Structure formats: C-alpha cells, structure tokens
Amino acid sequence: MNPPTRVAITAVSGRMGRALIQALEGRDDLQLSAAIGRAGAEYLKQDAGRLAGVMPLGVPVIADLRAVLAQDKTVDVVIEFGPVAAALDHVLACQQTKTPIVIGTTGFSSEQQNVLKTASRDIPLLLAPNMSVGINVLLAYLPAITKALGESYDVEIVEAHHRHKVDAPSGTALALGRAVAKGRGVDLKDVECLDRNTIRGPRQEGSIGFATLRAADVVGEHTVWLAGAGERLELTHRAASRLNFAEGALRAARWLAAQSPGFYDMQDVLGLKPGPVL
Ligand SMILES: NC(=O)C1=CN([C@@H]2O[C@H](COP(=O)(O)OP(=O)(O)OC[C@H]3O[C@@H](n4cnc5c(N)ncnc54)[C@H](OP(=O)(O)O)[C@@H]3O)[C@@H](O)[C@H]2O)C=CC1
Numbered sequence: 207m208n209p210p211t212r213v214a215i216t217a218v219s220g221r222m223g224r225a226l227i228q229a230l231e232g233r234d235d236l237q238l239s240a241a242i243g244r245a246g247a248e249y250l251k252q253d254a255g256r257l258a259g260v261m262p263l264g265v266p267v268i269a270d271l272r273a274v275l276a277q278d279k280t281v282d283v284v285i286e287f288g289p290v291a292a293a294l295d296h297v298l299a300c301q302q303t304k305t306p307i308v309i310g311t312t313g314f315s316s317e318q319q320n321v322l323k324t325a326s327r328d329i330p331l332l333l334a335p336n337m338s339v340g341i342n343v344l345l346a347y348l349p350a351i352t353k354a355l356g357e358s359y360d361v362e363i364v365e366a367h368h369r370h371k372v373d374a375p376s377g378t379a380l381a382l383g384r385a386v387a388k389g390r391g392v393d394l395k396d397v398e399c400l401d402r403n404t405i406r407g408p409r410q411e412g413s414i415g416f417a418t419l420r421a422a423d424v425v426g427e428h429t430v431w432l433a434g435a436g437e438r439l440e441l442t443h444r445a446a447s448r449l450n451f452a453e454g455a456l457r458a459a460r461w462l463a464a465q466s467p468g469f470y471d472m473q474d475v476l477g478l479k480p481g482p483v484l
C-alpha cells in the first residue's frame with residue numbers, strides 16, 4: 207500500500223477547518239501532520255481532533271505554518287480555508303519550501319490571484335471556490351449549455367449562504383458567471399452586473415446578473431437562471447453539509463501531492479477537462 211499523504215490543515219478552528227478534520231476520520235490514505243490556527247488564539251496547543259469534536263489525533267494546534275514547513279519533509283501538502291490575508295501568507299511559505307497547496311478560500315482580488323498564479327510556477331497550487339462534484343460538473347457543462355441556448359437568454363445567478371459569510375457574491379457564483387461568459391466568448395468583467403441599486407434603466411442586453419442572500423445557517427446554494435422568451439431553465443446546486451466540500455478538498459490534496467508545479471482547479475482533479483466542445 208502507498209504511504210499516507212501527510213497534510214497540514216490551516217484555519218482549523220473555522221467551519222471548514224473542523225469539517226476537514228472530521229472528514230479525515232477513518233482514512234488511512236491521508237494523515238494529519240500539522241494543524242494551524244490563528245496566533246494568540248485560546249485554542250492553541252489543544253488537540254486538533256478534540257477541537258473538531260472527533261477522537262484526539264495527537265496533533266496540537268500551533269500558529270506557525272512556516273516553522274512546520276521548515277522542518278525536514280513532514281508535510282506533503284497544505285490545505286487552506288483561512289481568510290485571504292492568512293492564505294496569501296501561507297502560499298508564500300509553501301512557495302519558499304516547495305510545498306503543494308490546495309486553496310478553498312474565496313474573495314481574492316485579481317491582483318491577489320496573480321500572486322497565486324506566480325507561486326504556481328514553483329509549486330503545484332490548486333484554487334477552487336467550490337470543492338463539490340456537483341458544482342464542478344455544472345461548471346464544466348455551463349459554457350456549452352449557455353452557447354446552445356444562444357445570446358437571447360438572460361442569465362442571472364442567485365446565491366444563498368449563512369449569515370457569517372464575508373465575501374459576496376460567493377466565489378462559486380463568480381466562477382459560474384465566468385463559465386457563462388466563456389460560453390458567450392466574452393470576459394465576465396465586461397458583462398457582470400453586481401448591483402442594480404446604483405443604476406437606472408432596463409436590463410443591459412448580454413449582461414450576467416448576480417443576487418446575494420445571507421441568512422442563518424444556509425451552507426451554500428447556487429442557482430443559474432437562463433431565461434428566454436416564454437421559458438426558463440434553472441440549474442440549482444444545494445450543499446447539505448460542509449463535509450461534501452471537505453471530502454473534495456481531501457481528494458484534491460491527495461491528487462495535488464503527486465503533481466508537478468502548475469495552477470490547477472477541481473476540474474483537473476475530477477478529470478472534467480477539456481469539457482464539452484463549444
Ligand atoms: N472551496 C470550497 O469548497 C469552500 C470554500 N469556503 C471558503 O473558505 C473560507 C473559510 O470559510 P469558513 O470555514 O466558513 O470560515 P470561518 O470564519 O469559519 O473560518 C476561518 C478561520 O480562519 C481562522 N484564522 C484567521 N486568521 C488566521 C491565521 N492567520 N492563521 C490561521 N487561521 C486563521 C479563524 O480563526 P479564529 O477562530 O481564531 O478567529 C477562523 O476560524 C471562506 O473564504 C469560504 O468562502 C467555504 C466552504 C467551501
């Protein structure tokens with residue numbers, strides 16, 4: 207049997223951090239080798255398993271990813287679901303130590319995404335705003351669906367998340383928008399409509415609209431509306447729990463640890479590229 211892939215998980219105290227530790231339980235192909243939390247947090251030194259509400263794992267939460275990666279090869283891949291600033295710092299630490307990194311964090315600016323792309327010249331780096339199989343299949347087919355329906359169909363993307371989410375629209379909604387734009391041969395930045403409150407007038411032809419809901423404990427829901435004269439196609443994905451995302455991230459980590467430096471996404475992991483012919 208192949209040795210387990212040794213993973214370091216950052217932001218372990220977060221909703222996704224805890225889900226990742228829970229999803230590791232019972233797996234012999236992956237092993238937690240480091241658990242990283244926020245400097246100064248009260249949970250530092252606690253066992254990562256206990257923090258996530260599962261069996262103790264013998265891995266205390268520490269604050270310094272750099273120190274762990276500086277040690278001789280104890281981590282095969284880092285999984286990052288922390289805030290943007292922490293994620294960027296962790297990417298630089300990975301770049302310096304040639305460690306692959308899976309990133310689920312959303313809300314990077316274009317400039318920040320360029321930092322990630324630059325790092326991926328030196329290390330395998332995977333960025334995916336949504337690690338679920340369902341969303342990634344939708345992302346793969348959406349360009350072809352949009353193209354088949356034609357320019358006259360209005361596209362609106364509606365997303366709903368829990369009340370704690372900080373970025374809007376969600377990373378997934380923006381990725382769905384880019385997939386629609388790809389099907390139309392345009393750049394999303396040129397056609398996106400993120401806010402209808404500040405403009406007056408009818409819907410701009412060819413625009414892609416976004417609407418955001420934030421409420422209670424909604425895990426994550428996305429609907430793409432494709433509305434033509436007299437009909438409407440609605441493509442909806444609903445995440446029932448974060449374990450789905452966590453399992454996708456673990457699958458990605460195992461895959462990425464065996465790749466050469468490059469910029470990857472979840473569709474690479476799932477073998478969904480190049481996708482249907484446009
Ligand atoms: N790609 C995907 O499939 C998915 C992506 N996401 C994305 O993942 C991200 C996290 O979401 P979620 O887990 O809900 O967020 P949370 O707010 O629950 O978790 C973020 C955690 O990061 C911790 N943190 C803050 N600073 C640091 C630091 N410097 N080092 C280490 N940890 C730090 C915080 O710790 P503390 O508790 O101490 O404040 C907090 O617990 C978001 O960007 C979200 O959009 C979410 C779900 C799925």
Ligand SMILES: O=C(O)C1=N[C@H](C(=O)O)C[C@H](O)C1
Nearest residue numbers: 312335336371376377378426
């Ligand atoms: O913050 C979340 O919770 C989620 N964020 C991701 C996003 O921004 O698309 C993915 C998922 O929907 C949950």
